[in-house]
Amino acid sequence: MQKEPIYKLLKFYDFFETKEPDQFSSPDGMSINVGEVVVVWRFGKIGLVTDSLERLENFLNCFSILLPSSNLERKFYKIFQEIPEEKPDSSFQALEFHEAFWDCECEKDFVHRKDTLLVCPKCNAHQEDQPDSLAHEVADHI
Numbered sequence: 001m002q003k004e005p006i007y008k009l010l011k012f013y014d015f016f017e018t019k020e021p022d023q024f025s026s027p028d029g030m031s032i033n034v035g036e037v038v039v040v041w042r043f044g045k046i047g048l049v050t051d052s053l054e055r056l057e058n059f060l061n062c063f064s065i066l067l068p069s070s071n072l073e074r075k076f077y078k079i080f081q082e083i084p085e086e087k088p089d090s091s092f093q094a095l096e097f098h099e100a101f102w103d104c105e106c107e108k109d110f111v112h113r114k115d116t117l118l119v120c121p122k123c124n125a126h127q128e129d130q131p132d133s134l135a136h137e138v139a140d141h142i
């Protein structure tokens, strides 16, 4: 059976290599022998003999959840944190101007029609010096 996926799986479940080749141990007291089949020892007893990666995964998964010393929860938490949240980027919202209106410098009622007013009687701003009104401002004004 292929050993690479097993090594990866064991690493994920915090197993570390022992001095013996293809022998792994976990801080939770399990040890695993990877050969023609995978043999899982738990506290000196055989817990599982399998040649299926899926069964090994299921087995490790069960015990990881049961054992309080497992830091899998932290790992999953970390994985979730690394998923970037999708945020709407407000900088993509282009500002829409309304060509028929302009803004004077008053704090209130600064939206004026271009065809009826050239100079604001209150702040003296000239239409030609001032920007077009924003479309949503015009909408509010009307």
Ligand SMILES: [Zn+2]
Pocket (backbone or CB within 6 Å): 104, 105, 106, 110, 120, 121, 122, 123, 124, 125
């Ligand atoms: Zn004004």
